Amino acid sequence: MTTNTRRARLVLYHTLLLGGVFLFWYAMTEPGLIPPFWFDDPTRAKFFFGQPLKVFQRIWTWFSSGSIYLHLGVTLIETLLAFAIGTLLGLVAGLWLALSPTASTLADPYIKGMNAMPRVILAPIFAVWFGLGIASKVVFGVTLVFFIVFFNVYQGVKEVSPVVLANARMLGASGRQLLRHVYLPSATSWVFSSLHTSIGLAFVGAVVGEYLGSARGVGYLIQQAEGVFDIDTVLAGILVLTVFALILDFIVTRIESRLLVWRPGTAETERL
């Protein structure tokens, strides 16, 4: 009961905060609502910052006419592909390097170098290599996601409790069984903490890729609108992307709590 009311109150506060921000935005940009104090021209604020009502109108027409679905679908496919491929590659490479000292010492400086490289500048090169379709965005997203997952898995495997490992060996686990029953589960909690960051980066990869050169996707819509100084549409695109990023993050959280039931919670008492 108390937790329910507390949660309801929190939702209320969240809504009020969001409403307040939009109200502030509306008040500052609506021409003639408050006397001008910064710009001489009352319509100038609206030109620079857009207007919340126009933004929502734009989102509404996108969804009611259905014109957004193609673009959103493309962006989501790119995001999910980049996320899945990047995570898988990161997982495999992380496990491999963490368990093979020779490979890890050999690859170490190169991995560090590639991670330190500002990879955003690679996006145009990928567009040249893989064309303006989905592939170039996915590859770009993969380069962003891979390193996050890789480093976390590497760390996770390195931090496996030596006692648990020795115990599994004494219980007769073979090398493969150690990988499957000790290293992988031990690394999963590290992997999941990285998935929250990497799903966001997969989105960044897709949108930036689209922005730099494509004919479809939300990033393309934003880029087109920017070309004609249509701030309302730009902001509408950003808003839609934000909501979808939150939804994906929420899904990751749900899967995480399902898979990591064994992890001790911060305050766990059983309710009778």
Next chain:
Amino acid sequence: MHSATGAGREPALALEQITCTFASRERAGDRYTAVRDTTITVGEGEFVSVVGPTGCGKSTLLNVAAGLLAPSSGRVRVKGSPLTGINRAAGYMFQADSLMPWRSALDNVLAGLEFAGVAPGDAEMRGHAWLARVGLTGFERRFPHQLSGGMRKRVALAQMLILDPKIMLMDEPFSALDVQTRQLMENELLELWSADRKSVLFITHDLEEAIALSDRVIVLSAGPGTHPIGEFVIDLPRPRDVNEIRMTPRFVEIHGDIWHAMKDEVLKGYAQSRKTQ
């Protein structure tokens, strides 16, 4: 061999002239000899305890016996044949938490059978039986973090015993428990052990625990270069209750003898630990 393990029969476990030298990580060329020239045998069905001051390399010896650590020199024999790799005849109970935190109590107990490829249905039946034997019926689905320290030790005990090892290696398994729980666990261990008399090598820093449980107590010197300095046969009658046996005059007498032999080493170890600090 200086131990009485029955004429002509090979001991279940023999550590022969084991020396373990570790190279220092901080300074190359620096060496630390944890164990020097140590010979310990455990007879068939014998309960042997090894007592020594803290930091004397007791765990090192046990890891050598388990095959987790290769000795710098010397060798290990299991029923007469030299040991290579992991000691498959032995079960190991660790001092620290060794359960897989992502597995429930039952799945932890089943781990060994799963690794050996036992059919899941059959394995699960044996798992339930073992959890019942250590008094954890109803806790099958709990994860290790949802169990108390004593319960976790019981799960670890069942996890080891379900594989029916011929040799049990125990590294201060109850040292993290409170005194009452510890005595309960010691009695349970003795009861489980008396059922089929496995060979036990039990490491502890607690002399009373060693005497109460064992047939034979081996006292180690302080490190570095730990080696056995005394061996005492405990002729207390079995079955024993670890709590009651501590009050008997014979127990007090044995305790006095061993303590006398250990005292100098304990003081030496204490002085050394103060020096290094």
